[in-house]
Every structure is written in C-alpha cells, then in structure tokens.
Amino acid sequence: MSRPLIADIDLGALRHNYRLACDQAPHSRAIAVLKAGAYGHGAVECANALADVAPAFAVASIEEAVALRDAGIEQPIMLLEGFFDAEELPLIDAHRLWIAVHSDWQLDALLAFQPRTPIPTWLKLDSGMHRLGFAPEAFVSRWQRLKAAPDQATDLHLMTHFATADALDPGYFRRQMACVEALRERLEAPVCLANSPATLAWPQTHGEWTRPGVMLYGSDPLEGANDASRALKPVMTLRSEVIAVRELETGEAVGYGGRWRAPRPSRIGVVACGYGDGYDRHAGDGTPVLVEGRRVPLAGKVSMDMLTVDLTEVPEAHIGSQVVLWGEGLSIDEVARHCDTISYTLMTGVLPRVPRRYRVADTV
Incomplete structure (x- = not known):
C-alpha cells in the first residue's frame, strides 16, 4: 500500500x-x-x-x-x-x-x-x-x-x-x-x-x-469576496489519512519543541503530510484540517512527513480516517491565512513526490 x-x-x-x-x-x-x-x-x-x-x-x-x-x-x-x-x-x-x-x-x-x-x-x-x-x-x-x-x-x-x-x-x-x-x-x-x-x-x-x-x-484573490469570487470552485484537494492515533494526558506535549500541550485528556491523530510535501511549516496551532468531514485543529509543529491534529472532538476518527488538508470543504485561502501566507505559495509549493490524480473534465 x-x-x-x-x-x-x-x-x-x-x-x-x-x-x-x-x-x-x-x-x-x-x-x-x-x-x-x-x-x-x-x-x-x-x-x-x-x-x-x-x-x-x-x-x-x-x-x-x-x-x-x-x-x-x-x-x-x-x-x-x-x-x-x-x-x-x-x-x-x-x-x-x-x-x-x-x-x-x-x-x-x-x-x-x-x-x-x-x-x-x-x-x-x-x-x-x-x-x-x-x-x-x-x-x-x-x-x-x-x-x-x-x-x-x-x-x-x-x-x-x-x-x-x-x-x-x-x-x-x-x-x-x-x-x-x-x-x-x-x-x-x-x-x-x-x-x-x-x-x-x-x-x-x-x-x-x-x-x-x-x-x-x-482561490479567491479579493480582500472582500463578491458574488463572482464566491462561485469559484477549488481545483486541488490535498487528501491524506490518519496513520496513527495517540492518547495524551493533560499537559503532555506534541511534536518538535513541545509547542502544543494537551489542555485536557486528548486524542491526537498523526496525518501523512508534512513540509516535505509542501504543507507550510508556519501553520499555527488551530489551523483547520478536515477529518471525516469534520474540522479539527492542527496541534503542534508540522514535521517533514507528518502533522498532528487534535481528534478529541471526533471520537469516531481512527487509523485510516480520510483527511482533507485543503480543497473540497476547506478553503485553501483560509488555510493560507493560518500560515501567514497566500494560496499561491501553498498551491505552487506542493512537491513532486505528491501524486496528482486528475478527474476528467466535462466538455460543456
């Protein structure tokens, strides 16, 4: 696999x-x-x-x-x-x-x-x-x-x-x-x-x-969206899965530098995606990620090949749960704001090791 x-x-x-x-x-x-x-x-x-x-x-x-x-x-x-x-x-x-x-x-x-x-x-x-x-x-x-x-x-x-x-x-x-x-x-x-x-x-x-x-x-390029920009559809959806789940006690730290500490007993999900794939290392705690269609916050610094999210509010999440980093259901513009950057850098920063899978276009 x-x-x-x-x-x-x-x-x-x-x-x-x-x-x-x-x-x-x-x-x-x-x-x-x-x-x-x-x-x-x-x-x-x-x-x-x-x-x-x-x-x-x-x-x-x-x-x-x-x-x-x-x-x-x-x-x-x-x-x-x-x-x-x-x-x-x-x-x-x-x-x-x-x-x-x-x-x-x-x-x-x-x-x-x-x-x-x-x-x-x-x-x-x-x-x-x-x-x-x-x-x-x-x-x-x-x-x-x-x-x-x-x-x-x-x-x-x-x-x-x-x-x-x-x-x-x-x-x-x-x-x-x-x-x-x-x-x-x-x-x-x-x-x-x-x-x-x-x-x-x-x-x-x-x-x-x-x-x-x-x-x-x-991507919506306007500071203030209008009807036309709101009608844009995301073309790239960056998808992955939860590859591990950890149980943490209150106060335990996650990731390099221990930036994020559990404010309560917490479930942490490890996602196969990192800055070696193009996900911005500057993403802060709380950057939104979709797991099984539900928003969860990034928890801890992004690593080269992995990132971690707080799954405490999504008890049904498990190893193999579907993850959206941006795209369908989660605007790349919102993710970019959490990274203190713009959508252009996220799109163009997706590295060649990430396979592209193309959905055939309509011809209308």
Whole structure:
C-alpha cells in the first residue's frame, strides 16, 4: 500500500472557473495563465482540459512554453516576462510564441531580429507597480518604434499589472487605471490589463484580453469576496489519512519543541503530510484540517512527513480516517491565512513526490 497523500485535481472545476472568468468579461478574450506548472496543478493537464475553450495560454518562461508545445498544445502562448536572452528569439519564432516587452534591451533585440513571421508583442506599461515595464513618459516612443517595425512585431497591445486590484481601498488602483486610460486613448491601443482580482471586481479593466490566473484554480484573490469570487470552485484537494492515533494526558506535549500541550485528556491523530510535501511549516496551532468531514485543529509543529491534529472532538476518527488538508470543504485561502501566507505559495509549493490524480473534465 502506498503513502495515502494525494493531490486530487478536478479539471471540471478548472473549466467552471475559466467559464466564470469569461462570464465576468463577456466582451474580452481570456488568456489562461499556466505558469509555475499551472500553479502546481500540472500545466499540460490543465492546458488540455481548457484546449477547446481557451484561445491562448500564458506562462513565465520559454521552458514552460516549449513543454506545452512538446505536449501538443497548439494555442498561442504568451511569455509574460518576454525573453531573458536574445538567443531565445529563434525559439520564439519557431514555436509561434507571443511576447511581452518590458525593457529597452528586449526592444532593441526584437527590432534587430528577422523572424519568419512577425511576433505578436504586448508592450508593458509601468502604471505604478514599479516592477517591470516602461514609465508613462517613455512608453509612447517605444510603442511608436514597434509600430514602425511591422516585420518584427505585430498585434501590439498595451499591458500593465495592478498592485492593489484585490484591495478594499480602491485609491491606488484608480491612480494606476487613470494612467492606463490616458495612454490607451492617446494611442488607441488594444489592452490586456485584468489579472484575477481585476477580472472579478473591476469591469473597466476588461479590454481586448483578460489574463485570469489564480482564480482559475479556485482561490479567491479579493480582500472582500463578491458574488463572482464566491462561485469559484477549488481545483486541488490535498487528501491524506490518519496513520496513527495517540492518547495524551493533560499537559503532555506534541511534536518538535513541545509547542502544543494537551489542555485536557486528548486524542491526537498523526496525518501523512508534512513540509516535505509542501504543507507550510508556519501553520499555527488551530489551523483547520478536515477529518471525516469534520474540522479539527492542527496541534503542534508540522514535521517533514507528518502533522498532528487534535481528534478529541471526533471520537469516531481512527487509523485510516480520510483527511482533507485543503480543497473540497476547506478553503485553501483560509488555510493560507493560518500560515501567514497566500494560496499561491501553498498551491505552487506542493512537491513532486505528491501524486496528482486528475478527474476528467466535462466538455460543456
């Protein structure tokens, strides 16, 4: 019998979430973001599940794009950070990839290259994130250079990234949006602006394209949920089993450092999952876990291969009882808050030793 830990991937839920993203922006096309192995879910499997509905995919690097091409994915694939070396341009041309351009060296390299066919190019505006992109005062001249090079670049779009589209306070978002609007009107530029929170909460960002990412996998990216974000379905359910049960007297400690001590005679369950699988070691006592569908608290520090939970209120729990670490019935966003992190780190942190089991998607 193999170790019981498994990541169940519900591809039907993935398709539901993609359709929801499309419904929020019915006049836009949605480029499905599959970077970081589709946020830990498996990029090839997720791309295949969306292949009949998604017009394009987006990744972070040429290695991720080529892996999709090698798996038979035919849709356009956008490199969200563009290329990291000019030597990638022949591969970009050969694999018919789209690129973002955020720096002068990329622009110069693209204009010096002779592709077989012009490369679809999205020019990155730094509207206030201050990470990648051209400042507003520099953006126009770079746009004009690309417009003047139809043999190198085609299908130009303005893109940007919002720092606070998820926040309840809209002030900074509105300043960024005003910057975008001024340039969009001046250049009559088609745009790709909306990440997951903007897709869900800011219709004014819904341009020619949206680029939903984490919402596709069922995580609510908003500080304050709305009707649309509440309709997301979890795609990954991290499942395991209770592999041992211990009886403790009042005051006895559990785990490394003895952080948790029994406040009463207690039953402790040992679960096959630990930080060596990707479960966050920063999870505090009280982090919720489902055992046989009932919520129980984490008790003690997470170990490499195991964690411990307080089963005192679930007397029917036993060796072999089913455990959900996050997913169906237990939001990954809630677990992430207990770990003082975000769902992205939990999803992408599930290590390769955890088998993925895929549920076939519907085709509706």
